Amino acid sequence: IAIQDGNEVARYMSPLHASDVGDVLEAISPADRFELINLLGELFDYSALTEIDDSVRLELMDLLPNNDIARGVQELDSDDAVYILEDIEGGDREEILAALPTFERLALKRSLDFPEETAGRRMQTEFIAIPPFWTVGQTIDYMREADDLPDDFHQIYVVDPSYNLLGTLALDRMLRAKRPAVIKDIMNSTIIEVEAEEDQEEAARMFERYDLVEVAVVDETRRLVGVLTVDDIVDVIQEEAGEDIKRLAGVGNEEISGNVWNAVRSRLTWLGVNLVTAIMASLVIGMFDATIQQMVALAVLMPIVASMGGNAGTQTMTVAVRALSTRELDSYNVRRLITREFLVGVVNGVVFALVIGVVAAIWFANPLLGLVIGAAMVINMIAAGISGIMIPLTLDKLKIDPAIASSAFVTTVTDVVGFMAFLYIAAHAFNLF
Amino acid sequence: IAIQDGNEVARYMSPLHASDVGDVLEAISPADRFELINLLGELFDYSALTEIDDSVRLELMDLLPNNDIARGVQELDSDDAVYILEDIEGGDREEILAALPTFERLALKRSLDFPEETAGRRMQTEFIAIPPFWTVGQTIDYMREADDLPDDFHQIYVVDPSYNLLGTLALDRMLRAKRPAVIKDIMNSTIIEVEAEEDQEEAARMFERYDLVEVAVVDETRRLVGVLTVDDIVDVIQEEAGEDIKRLAGVGNEEISGNVWNAVRSRLTWLGVNLVTAIMASLVIGMFDATIQQMVALAVLMPIVASMGGNAGTQTMTVAVRALSTRELDSYNVRRLITREFLVGVVNGVVFALVIGVVAAIWFANPLLGLVIGAAMVINMIAAGISGIMIPLTLDKLKIDPAIASSAFVTTVTDVVGFMAFLYIAAHAFNLF
Known part of the structure; x- marks a missing residue:
């Protein structure tokens, strides 16, 4: 880039895949990023912007003139264009949309109208739809002539005149059929479709379940409005799994490229909740201050009981939260699981x-102190097993995401039960009040 | 099933997708499962067995005669067959393989020879390979005639006579080309391939990065031996994300269908490690027993400092572990991230x-006690931030999975630093020794 020669740079960059261009952009300084895109000019493929971190992209979007962005996104499939546009603020976004041709503008606007993280927001509005009475030959000829086909596609959608989905036809089926075969006879008429308003996580589950590569997205009147492709779904699955991991640890949807303030904010809530639960545990200890004063060994040992319970509870909770989020846990096996966790608590x-x-x-x-801590340990491990499974289940029933809120409740239970059981039994065993 | 009528049952079950049949099998009792498969006989599609839980499948495999299993897996694509066979013990597996036709047997044996969780183990050995000098027309005709095509395919592999990969051709490209076009001229000659010995997680990363639907798997001499399809990769991504979540909480690769003993075993190690770290923390407290005896308030407050540090450390660690496992964290941003975590620790x-x-x-x-706990809190939060990022990084450098081992180290640091800082400062501030 130091050499400031657009053609030179273009020669290096053009054989690279969009993901690799994205990596280059992430690795260089903010000023160089802007410089590089300007140097490449029309040769810069905006799909590289879908491969970089949100914060880096937003920074670039602020720097680039809206007209350049409009020209760039116009070349993209609609799902990539939406991905880039959705994070841009109101005024700028309007300006970019206004600079687009009418057809593209309307399609993008419609996608952007769907809520975030829905199938409609993620879908691509380019797809191939044909009537059922065409033959294989006609369809192939149509595809050879048409010049507005999507960049990549794996199946063809068969629709009636009002765009209701009648069936799908995978390309490999079509290639195996003879030219005179009628589409209606060879299409797959088991219809799998998602509604545009559907959560993207639901759509991802459908892909996993039915091993799909593409799925039709329909609006509320069941008209075909777009398609979801598996490459987007792979990203959704990765994202959702990451969200679960981070929520369990009480960090918001934080990215490593975020700055100090983002990170502080995303963690404050959870630390605040934890402070409240820690103070509750301290109140329990405070009830036994006379006991502790007479036997300091109790203060030395009590964190062990609480910590073991906290860990056992977190283990059970993690298994439960993960099973809830992959839908493995349902009414068929919930009773068995509760019994299992109770028994695991007893054994451990x-x-x-x-x-x-x-x-x-x-x-x-x-020796008596050994007996006391042993008894408290058994009680707390059982409490951990039961709260580890019951709390996520209850939150899920109440439509609260168990990944976010379970930890706080489970560790409160194990801290309170742990300190209480240990100190209470000790106070009675040694007659210290 | 109560009615014991095979045809009746078959009529209900046959329109169901394999995933749905799997769900039915999971929901009913073990005896009914066996009964159902027997009733369906030849009509039972063994691919349903790839959709159920490992433990349920193994139980069924024990019950079913090896000959029936051999007949069943023969109908499947090789990746599904391998999936079912890999968990079966030596003797039974040999017997099933022996009952298969030579060609299938050799292909399955080769896949099974690759280590678990590699591309070679997951690949499907059915694929379409053609020479570069064929025309589109020839290729289409070949596909119309051939009867040993894979069940689903999305691209065609172009190879030289010794099966070295020359390029790939997506079906949509082929459909857009005219019949006389020569494959060599329209194929995509940017070769993306994975080695059979490669970890499946690496392969998954390649799918994400390059938005693939299928990728070629080659052996050490770069000969094409199979293909990996995106539906398997979706499962890999889901699995690996689940593993990360569970490892962070210290539960082995546990499934909710496992019994009490499996669950106890998978959690004992981590609880054992935690017991050792908890005892270490107690030793620290024990050093200050005289201090605590003179001021019981310290015993009441000390768990707060440790608990807040533990939570802050876990937050940082979770972000770091996730970023390492998705490869977002690399040498470009590691210095920035360490600085950020230090500052987050200071601020929080x-x-x-x-x-x-x-x-x-x-x-x-x-008021002095307030000052003491405040100072200890700042120290422990900074220790939490630094250990939360440095420990996963160090483990990763040492080739130890940071998801498994980080928690233990991080909480040890925050417990020890928390108790030590609080009690040491308190002892000096109040002159209690």
Whole structure:
């Protein structure tokens, strides 16, 4: 880029795949990014912008003139264009849309009208729709002549005059059929479609379930309005899995390219919730301050009971949250799972009660203390198993995302039960009030 | 099933997609599953078995006669057949393979020879390979005549006589070309291929990166041996994301259908590790037992410092582990990220130091105690930020999966630093030794 020669740069960049161009853009400084795109001019393929981090893209969008962006997105399939436009603020977005030809503008506007993370927002409005009475030969000839075909496609949609979906035809089926065969007779008439308003996660589940490569998107009157392709769905699955992981740890949908303030904000809520639950646990300890004063060993040992319970609860909760989000957990197996988690709590509780009981008895040369911590451990591990499964299930029933809120509740239960059981039993065993 | 009438059952089941048949099998009792498959006999489509839980499938495999399984898997594409066979124990697997025709047997054996979770194990050995000098017309005619085509395919592989890959041709490109066009001239000669020994996760990353629908799998001599399809990759992505989530929480690759013993085993290791780290934290507290005896408020407040640090550390660590596993985190941005996490620690530390400082000062009517806990909070939040990013990075450098081991180390650091900082500062501030 130092050499400032557009042709030179273009020669290096043009054989690269859009993903690789995206990587180059991410690696260089913000000023160089803008420079590079300007140097490439019309040769710059805007699909590279769909491969870079949101924050980098937004920064670039601010720098680039709206007219250039309009020219760039016009070349893209509508799903990529929407992806780039959706994060641009109102005024700029209107200006870019206004600079587009009418047909493209209307298609993009319609997609942008659907809520974020729906099938309608992700769909591509370029697809091939043909009537059922055409023959294979006619269809092939049509495709050879037409010049507004989508960039890549894997199946053809068979529709009636009002664009209601009648069936689909995979390209490999068509290639295996003879030219005179009528589409109606060879098409797959088991209709799998998603509504445009549907959550993208639902659509992804359908792809997984039925091993799809493309699926039809229909509006509320069941008219075909677009298609969802598997490459977008792969991104959706990756995104949703990442969201689950981050939500479980209480970080908002944070990206590593975000700045300090984004990161602080995305974590404050969860840390605030945790502070409240930690104070609740402290209140429980405070109830036993006289007990602790007479036997400091209790203060030394009590975090062990709480920590083990917290971990066991998190394990159960994670399995439950993941199973809920992949829909493996349903009414058929929920009762079995609750029983299992209860038993796991009992078994792990007894195992670790024995270990910590012996350790504590020897450490403080006090067998009764070993018994006390062992009993508290069993109680807390069972509480952990039960709350680890019941809390996500309850939240899910209440339509609250269990990935976000479960941790806070589960660790509150295990902290409170852990400290309470240990200190209460100890107070009674050693007569310390 | 109660009616024991095969034809009746077949009439209900046959219009169902394999995934739906799988769901039916999972919902009914083990005895009914076996009964159902027997009733359906030759009508049972073994691909339903690829859609059910591992443990349910293994149970069924034990019950079904090996000959029936051999007949069933013979009908499947090789990737599905491998999926079913890979979990069957040695002797039974040999018997099933022996019952297959030579060609199928050799193909399946070759796939099974590749290690688990590699491209070679997941690939499908049915694909269409043609020479570069054929015309579009010849190719279409060949596909119309051939009867051993794969079930679904999206591109055609162009190879030289020794099966080295020369290029690929997507079906939509072929349909747009005229019959006399020569394959060589219209094929995509940018070759994207994976080695059979490659980890399936790497292959998945390639699909995401290049928006693929199918990719060629080659052996060490670069000969084409199979293809990976996107429907398998979607499963891989879902699986790997699930593994990350579960590893972070310290549950092995556990499925909700596993029994109590599986679950206990998969969690014992992590709980054991946690017990050791909890005891280490207790040793730190034990060093200050005289201090605590003189001021029980310290025992009441100390879990707050440790718990906040643990949560902040887990947040940072989760972001880092996820970024490492999706390869967003690399040498370009690692320095920036470490600085950011340090600053986030400072900011969140100061925020929560103020809150808890005021709470503690009022609660125990002791402003100095508020100062002490505030200072300890800032120190521990910074320790949390730094260990949350450095520990996963170090583990990754040492080729240890950061998802598995990071939590244990991070919480050890935040527990030890938390208790130590709080009690040490308190001991000095109040002169309690």
